[in-house]
Each structure stands twice: as structure tokens, then as C-alpha cells.
Amino acid sequence: MRVSRGKGRMPYLFIAPFFALFAVFGVFPIGYSVLMSLFNWKMSGPVEFIGLGNYVNVLTVDPFFLSAVLNTLVLLLTGSLLQHFIALPLAIVVNSRFVKGKEFFKTAYFLPYITSTVAVAIIFANLFDTNYGLFNWALGAFGIEPVAWLADPVGIKVALSAVLNWKYVGWNMVIYLAALQSIPAELYEAVEMDGAGTIRKHLAITLPHLMPVVFFAVSLSIIGGMQIFEEPFVLTGGYENMGGEGNSGLTAAFYLMFTAFKAGRLGKASAIAWIIFVVILLLNRVNRLATDRMPGGGD
Amino acid sequence: MTARRPMFGTTVPRGAAMIALTAVALLFAFPFYYIFVLGTWPGERVLELPPHLVFGNGLSANLEVLLERVPYFSSFLNSLGIALTQTVLSLFFCTMAGFAFAKYRFRFRKQLLGFVIATLAVPGFLNIVPFYKMMVAFGWINTWLPLVVPGMAGAFGIFLMTQFLAHGLPDELLDAGAIDGLGEFGLLIRVVFPLARPGMAILGIITFIGSWNSFTSALVFLPDLSKTTLPVVLAALNSRVDNNLGALMLGTALSLLPMMAIFLVFSRQIISGLTAGAVKG
Amino acid sequence: MKRAIAAFALAIALALPLVAQSFDPRKKYEVTFGVYGDLERAYREVLSGPDFKSKYPNITFKFQTADMNGHHNRLATIIAAGEAANDIEAVEIRFISNLVESGGLTDLGAKPFNGRVVGKDLVKFAMSNATTTRGKLVAMPVDIAPAVLFYRKDLADAAKVNLDSLKSWDEYIEAGKKLTLDRDGDGKKDQFAITHPGDVGVIPLNGGNGGWFEDGKPLEPKQKFLDVLDLVLKIRRAGIDADLGAWTPAWTQALKDGKVATMPLGSWFGGALKTWIAPESKGKWRVAYLPGKLYAAVGGTYLAIPAKVSAARKAAAWEVIKYLATSPVAQLAVFRSIDAFPALTTVYSDKVMDEGVEYFGGQKVRKIYADVALHIPESPVSEYDNVVLSIWMRAVSTVVFGKKSPEVLYEEARKKILATVE
Missing domain, CATH: 1.10.3720.10 (MetI-like)
Known part of the structure; x- marks a missing residue:
């Protein structure tokens, strides 16, 4: 932080574009959706002012919302957050000196991120199919009975977690790779002189230095993970299936979309959106507290 | 081998790490390859089982549809x-x-x-x-x-x-x-x-x-x-x-x-x- | 006095657009048309054909095509924003419900359209499917999908069963048991009667359209719905289904390889079989009435005019809809190009309906489609249909596991519907 600077208007000027654009393009839609959430607003509303009725309905009466939030939280842990334990070590390994062909690895791990959802749906339908899927074929080779992946509440969660990890590990790895560049080499030399092993070295130097980026990447995973829609939508067969067996793949955002565009309840869907918003803020608060307690956190 | 040696200090674990890294990388890259493979199969054969792993003969037909229809x-x-x-x-x-x-x-x-x-x-x-x-x-x-x-x-x-x-x-x-x-x-x-x-x-x-x-x-x-x-x-x-x-x-x-x-x-x-x-x- | 004149002038100004907005054959119109899937190709062909050109030389088109979900999401977004979408929007039957009571679509039953008079020769059930519980006609049917039992004749013959006039679902299950075989003798069944028990989860309900409410109460009469859950469970217990998810690679492959002997589905499925699922099985598939001569539809395309489209554009859009829905030339042309079965009943007596279809071994399948279409019960749509259908389908796919009884699942579904619909 450069204390000496910042008396002038420059920093305000630099951040002005965001706030100007937000004032023009953000305020109206956000205000509009707050308004919708207070009405019994159908495809074309407003019909009737009901105050917090939609919120109360969603949180108490609605048979799907709370379990949808629970589904989302489970996938957040097994899909969106788990991958940081894969991505960070992976980034360190790929970044280490002995690995040849860094470009190849970086690219290969990143490819799932740019693969289109249509293709992902076809591929994973092939992999997870009960009777003909590659996974069950492999299990069968070990004498294990076929698992009805996409017709079983637990199977759906496993499949979705696998897809989410597969798709976003490379993206997190790239973030960590970029961050690793900013750690001064001298720091490592110092602990190497002390004779620290690789793992200790990374625990002592890499991790504390990366804490701000870990916070950042985990924040994004929380924000993205709480809004997961496309993957469960495609893998469990669209709106009609409502997330498959036991509504296991029905995430909060999926239910939001269903409520808005399939059930035509825009007021209620807006209320859902705002509840998700609050949950995300709370989770990020937790993330902030957690990373602050880690060595190197709390800058 | 002492505890002080780096984890990837010897050639053997390093070699093993490289092999694992490569294997997983290929797994990650596979769907990407797979889309290109499917793009060369005629429409009615794309969903065939067992899944296609090599290129097919529908490339020009698909290209024609792609350029004519849209x-x-x-x-x-x-x-x-x-x-x-x-x-x-x-x-x-x-x-x-x-x-x-x-x-x-x-x-x-x-x-x-x-x-x-x-x-x-x-x-x-x-x-x-x-x-x-x-x-x-x-x-x-x-x-x-x-x-x-x-x-x-x-x-x-x-x-x-x-x-x-x-x-x-x-x-x-x-x-x-x-x-x-x-x-x-x-x-x-x-x-x-x-x-x-x-x-x-x-x-x-x-x-x-x-x-x-x-x-x-x-x-x-x-x-x-x-x-x-x-x-x-x-x-x-x-x-x-x-x-x-x-x-x-x-x-x-x-x-x-x-x-x-x-x-x-x-x-x-x-x-x-x-x-x-x-x-x- | 001045004020009175001003008021009069204003009244004229307001009334003028209404008067002047009938279709003017001397004006040039460009109609924008939002469609999905293969409709663009079929409509383009018809609307650039000599018949349309001679009748409406002054209308040209601009199409917007997407996949089915994308198309309807776009439409819902724009209608929810209270803006005008394309002048004509195609709506698939399953998507009518959430647009129905919104006021986002023009009531085509009202003046100046008089859609019920214009559509007097359109098949009755389809007109009712486009009519809301409050009596608004929100779209016009152009193609329909009478449901039939597609089956493999060679497999039926080999198993010595006759699927042509099954009297009940019980008979179907009995025949299904004979159709379920272990062909290669490896101890595992590799030929099944049906892809999944859920295939019959909606077809028996009010012509496949649900009929979810009776006097405002969901899933009533109860027995009707319990019977369906029982049927689904019976099919699974009989062990005659292949347990395949619809439209997965394995599903397509099983149909291609003749590992599934029957398929209860809308008539368009015949087109999919012929063109890409199993083109090489030409002559092997046949069509029968659904067991017990059940009359139902699975699918269908409707054309609607968003309410916010200007009156002048509505006039031109309406001419186009009238043409596509009620002109025999257009109805038959679309049928030929994409197997979308006509909604216009007057063409059911056309000679093309009497022709044998080569893919079905020369069988006159269109006669069956037409007969089914004429007998499907009428059933208006309500705004809740989509939600209820989704909840119902979960009950249907859960019942097959046998862990919860149909009775329990019925109650769960009913409670969920009540809580969602309030």
C-alpha cells in the first residue's frame, strides 16, 4: 500500500468506470429484482404486493428450496472446494524445476474449462451410464456390481462432483501458477540453507505467501459454486427432471431458474436469488475468517 | 535417503511423478480430443456404442451441414x-x-x-x-x-x-x-x-x-x-x-x-x- | 370547448391504429419468426414456395432459431420483461403452460383474429391444449404428435406375440415378458420390451396432457394417478425394461440394435427412427395403437403472437399463422419435410394419408396417427402444469425402485404440489 499517494483524485478516477457502469446497468436490474421479490409476480406482473411473503414461503413452506441449498452446499464442498487441495499441489509440481513440458501440462489441465457443455453432457453420459458406461465397466472388471450413477441420489452427487473437479481444477491451477511467480526465490534459498525438505519448504514459504490468493480463489469458488446451474441441469436431464432422483442434483440456482422460467414465478425466483446472495456473503465471511487465521493470512 | 532430502530428490520418484502427471493430464485432455473425433462421424453414428475413439469419415458431410444450414x-x-x-x-x-x-x-x-x-x-x-x-x-x-x-x-x-x-x-x-x-x-x-x-x-x-x-x-x-x-x-x-x-x-x-x-x-x-x-x- | 375538441382528437388518434391495423395486401411486411430445431428449414421451404408467394407476395421473413430450451428461455425472458419478441413465436406444447396465464401472448380467440372460427378444422384436442382454463386461446396448433406404440415386427414375430391390438397394459406386460430375452445366452438379458418404465408415466393421463387438477385439487381423481404409478411399478417388476435414460447414447444404441422391441411415443419419433436412430432397420418397425386404444399425444408445435407486438405486425403475423396452420399445402409440406404430423383435420383424407410408408414395411401408419389424433380427449392448460409435471415425473421415476409404495409417493407428490402451487 502506497501511503504517500492518494491525496489526489486519481484513484477515484481509476475506479470510476466500474461505478459509472454499475449506476447505469446494475442499479436498475437489481432494484427491479428486489421489487419483483416483494410481489406475487408472474411472467408478467406485478400482480399483488405481498411484502416478504415470497421469502417466508421459500424458507418455510416450499418443499424444494432448503434441500436445494443443502445439495448446493454438498457440491460446494465436494466439487468446488475439494479441488483446491488438488489444484494447489498440482500447480507447485508443474511449476517445479524438474518438470519438463510445462506448457503441455498447463494446457492439458486447462482444456476441460474450455470444453463446451453439450460435449461434456455427451461424454459424461457415456462415462456414467448404468449399463454401458465406462465407469461401471471398470468396476465390473473388479467384480463390483454396476452402480446406477444418474438414477441414485448419492451417485448423482458423485458424478456432479467429478465433473466440477474435472472442469475447474485447471482453472484454479492456473491462478496458483500465476501467483507462484511472485514469490521471491531468495526466500527458498534461505530455508534450503537450513536444509528444509520440499514439503516443509512449501509449508513454510509457499503456503503463507499464497494465502491471499487462496482466499481469492476460494472466494470465487464459493461465489461460482453457490450459483452452479449448467452442469446439474445438463447431466440430470433438464427442467423436467428437477435434478434427478431425490432431487439430488437440484441446486439452489437450478431451482431459481426452474421457478422463474419453468414455473413462471418471477417474484418467488427473485426472493430465491436474494437468499442465495445472503448465503454467499455469509460463506465468504467464513472464508475470510478462516484464511485470516492461517499463517500468512490477514494482511 | 534422509528426511532432509527433497521429496522429488531422486530420479525414481521424479520419474513416477512425471508419469502420474502425464497420465492425469491425458485424462483431462481426453474429452477435448473426443469432441474432435465425434466431429468427424456422421450425425446418426455419433452416439454409437462403444464410443468412437478414432476419427470417422463424416468430416466433409458435417462441414457441409455446418456451412449450409447455419x-x-x-x-x-x-x-x-x-x-x-x-x-x-x-x-x-x-x-x-x-x-x-x-x-x-x-x-x-x-x-x-x-x-x-x-x-x-x-x-x-x-x-x-x-x-x-x-x-x-x-x-x-x-x-x-x-x-x-x-x-x-x-x-x-x-x-x-x-x-x-x-x-x-x-x-x-x-x-x-x-x-x-x-x-x-x-x-x-x-x-x-x-x-x-x-x-x-x-x-x-x-x-x-x-x-x-x-x-x-x-x-x-x-x-x-x-x-x-x-x-x-x-x-x-x-x-x-x-x-x-x-x-x-x-x-x-x-x-x-x-x-x-x-x-x-x-x-x-x-x-x-x-x-x-x-x-x- | 377546446378541451372537448382535444379529447375528441385524442380519442381519434387512439382509435386510429386499431382501425387501420388490418392486413394490407399492398404493403410490404417483414415478419420475424422465432423457432427451434428443424422448424426453420421446414417453414422456410413452405414460405418461399410458389403457393405462399402467390398468396402473399408482400411478406418476407426473418428467422431466429435455437435449440428447444434456448428458444423457450429467450421467449420467457422477453415476455417477462414485458417487451415484444419476434412477431411469431413457436411454442412446444410442454412450454405453453408457463406462458399461459401471463398475458404475454395475444388472445387469438378474440377479435380481430377469431381464432376459433379460423381453427374450426384444426384437431380439437390441440385447440384445447392451447386454451387456458380461463378460456383464452394463446396459440394455434400447427403440428401434433399422436402417440402410438412403435414396435419391431421381426422381434414380435420371433416371440410369437401380436402387438397390434393389445387390449390393456396388462396384456402389454404379458407380451413384454415374451419379448424380453437373453439372445446370446450369456445368462444376461439383452433384449427388452421397453426402454424405461417411466415411458408410460404420463401417456395414460388425459391424452398425455396431465389433467392434473379436478375442481382446483391436484392429482385428482386419486385412483387415476395411483393406477399410473402401479403400472410403472408393474413394468419394472415384470423385468421387461432395459433401464435406459432417454436420449442417452446407450438409449439410441439399444433402439438401433433392436435391443428394445417397443416404444410408446409421439409420431415424430418415426421420423427420428427413419432419419438417424435406425435408418438401417428399414422395414422392421411397425406402428400400433397404444394398449387399450389409449389416445394421447406426446409433443406438438404451436404458434403464438406475443402480446407486445404492434397491431400492424400482428395482422401480418396472423396471416402467416393462418397459412401455416390451415392451408393444406403448408400442412402437408411440413409433414413431408420433417415428419411433423398435421393439425389440420381436412388433410387426413388426403391420399398421402393412405399411402404405405416404406420405413414401416409399407404399413399405412398415417391412418393410425390421424385416427388417434381425432380421438385424443380435450384438456385445457393451466399455469401450474409444468411444475406439477416435474413433481409427478419424480414420483414416477422413484416408484420403480420399489422402496416407496405408489400410495406414499402419491401423497408426497400431492403435498409438494400443494406447497408449491399454494
């Missing part, structure tokens, strides 16, 4: 134009804002940054409804503007650049620039932009890919088929009775190439050949 080429150019415009604008505005948040102390800095991040948590799915109303009022339907302008100083990019500049740009370099007589804007152009490359590389990749894949907003804001984007045009091939899955896969495969190119161009900035600041293994 304006593939023009939408390719539209997508490219939109994605590049958005990427360039984002890189500029987000780096600028990130610089301010990371390197200046000013009143309400924390609150303003908190606000920027909070806007990320607003689930955007529904905003498209009132946003559409606005775009009609602005007369922006059938133009690139709804896809490019509102997001050009996006909260995500600002958050990202703030993080990277706070920790990746040493204050001394800025001070040195100031001593050389550079103004605030001069510092931004001459010092920040060149040194913010790893962060900008990620932002560039993400912005380009996000824009390139945007489907719903392109479908809604660019109703004119000649002005619309690639994902929209590809979606038009998806039907029940008239199966075009092969052409769809080929179109998808070809549409991945610009994203690959952008990734390779930008990602060079991320591992810049183990320069001074790199981690030792």
Missing part, C-alpha cells in the same frame, strides 16, 4: 469481434481499477472494494429480465453493446487485478517510476501494465472464454442470425428429428480453437520460463 463463418467472426473487444476493454479498465485498489490509500477504499466484490455475489440469472427492458429502451438490441459495455469494468476482473497487484507489484518499482517523473497515468501505462502480466493473462483468458461461450445473452440481444454468435448458431443445429449431432460436434470442435489460441498466447505470461521470481522445485 451462417457458421459469419458468426465465427462476430464471436471473435465481440470477445476480443470485451477482452481488450476489460484488461484496460480492470487493471486500472485494480491498481487503484491495490496501491492507493484513499477514503472508503475498503468499503468500495467490498461493494465491488459483493456485486459478484448477486445471482445474475434474473437480472437479464430488467436488463432486457433497458436494452430495448436504449435501442441496443441487435448491437454488440449489451454484450460488451456493461461488463467492461467487471467486478471479477477488478477483484482479480487487485489481488495480483497488491502482492505481485513491488512498491519500489512504482516509486522508481515516480522519481523518473511519471504521473499517475504514466505509472499505469509504463509500469503497471507491463508488470501485471500474469494477472492480466488470467483475466484475458477468462474474459475471452466467457464472452466466446456466452449463449443466453447473445440469443436474447442479437436476434438477427447474421449478427449473432457461434454458440447460438450451433444451438440451432440441435433438433430431435433432424439429427445434426456430427455437425454440432464439428462446429463445437472448431469453435474451441480460438480459445486454445488465446490460452496459449496469454498463458505464456503465466509461466515465463522460471524467471527471477520463480519457485524452485
